[in-house]
Amino acid sequence: MYPALIGINALEGSPDFEGGWGGSPVVKEIYDLYDENDQRKDTGILNFAKYSAQTGASYTPRYEDTGYFLRKYLPRRGGNSGALGDPEMNYNNNVRIFRYAETLLNAAELILRTGGNTSEAQGYLDKVRNRAYQGTAPAVTVSLDNLLQERRLEFVGEGHRFWDLVRYGKAESVLGSKGYTSTKKHLPIPSGEIDKAAGTLKQNPY
Numbered sequence: 001m002y003p004a005l006i007g008i009n010a011l012e013g014s015p016d017f018e019g020g021w022g023g024s025p026v027v028k029e030i031y032d033l034y035d036e037n038d039q040r041k042d043t044g045i046l047n048f049a050k051y052s053a054q055t056g057a058s059y060t061p062r063y064e065d066t067g068y069f070l071r072k073y074l075p076r077r078g079g080n081s082g083a084l085g086d087p088e089m090n091y092n093n094n095v096r097i098f099r100y101a102e103t104l105l106n107a108a109e110l111i112l113r114t115g116g117n118t119s120e121a122q123g124y125l126d127k128v129r130n131r132a133y134q135g136t137a138p139a140v141t142v143s144l145d146n147l148l149q150e151r152r153l154e155f156v157g158e159g160h161r162f163w164d165l166v167r168y169g170k171a172e173s174v175l176g177s178k179g180y181t182s183t184k185k186h187l188p189i190p191s192g193e194i195d196k197a198a199g200t201l202k203q204n205p206y
Helices: 002-006 028-033 040-044 048-055 100-113 118-132 144-154 161-167 171-178 191-196
Strands: 045-047 068-070
Touching: 028 045, 028 068, 028 144, 040 045, 045 048, 100 118, 100 144, 118 144, 144 161, 161 171
Parallel strands: none
Antiparallel strands: 045 068
């Protein structure tokens, strides 16, 4: 159902996408982080002003509209064909669980955190960036801060950002103005597991 949730409200004239409920627009700040030659900029995010100029499509803005949408998961025309249930609840979009780029960036981070070969870590970062630029990307020196930034660009909308900030110890400084506190990194223990433990497992107090 996620494609319908983030789909563009009252969409008209689009040859590519179906409409949806207009939830979770992408903030312009993220779109602007990308270099113009980075292929991820417009393949991962839909800049509707640009798209409208190309297609004549229009839509009706909803709450907190930014004009930018998560293109990775937008509902495609025909993307729910053959659905046995409610078509809006049954799109066939692939969910990105784990990608090769994550393997590379994880490996680079592990190398830096454990004092490994930085040239190897640099090579892993370069592979991710060169694919994004479809050639040789502008040079970026491998570092933990630069890896965190690259993860933001690579995995936008895929559910990594919050946990990346927690792991890097930056969640409070980045998300504090949005109400984040350190206790929010703790998840509740499922009640079924507590029951199985027969009193030896206590619920997370946060």
